[in-house]
Amino acid sequence: MRLVLTGGQDGDQEELDQLTLQLRERLLELDVDDVEPVRSGSVPDGAKPVDALTVGALAVTLAPLALRSVLDLVRAWIENRPVRTVSVTLGEDSLELEAASSADQQRIVDAFLAKHGPGAEPADGQGE
Secondary structure (H helix, E strand, O other), X not given: OEEEEEEOOOOOHHHHXXXXXXXXXXXXXXXXXXXXXXXXXXXXXXXXXXXXXEEEEEEEEOOHHHHHXXXXXXXXXXXXXXXXXXXXXXXXXXXXXXXXXXXXXXXXXXXXXXXXXXXXXXXXXXXX
């Protein structure tokens, strides 16, 4: 699973990086296998290794049973943060969670979980 944070209008790259690290710490408290910053590719000559990180992106390795807890945590986490959206990508499917708490948001999450949660067939035949 890949999570990508989009900052608020007044945010900057450093703030988004800090928010991403905060979310990573919270996700690691759940029953997930791993949460790592996403690398954007190879490191160019002379660049620092940190330059290859994609700011605001995390790769989450988890069992299907942990999917609901991850999505619930992300929904609750963004409510009080200067993050506009968190895009969640699993296989070929993705959804965007917004800070607005609503019944529509819950229906979207439930539909995503119905497709990818426990008992659902992974889109590509394997978990991420």
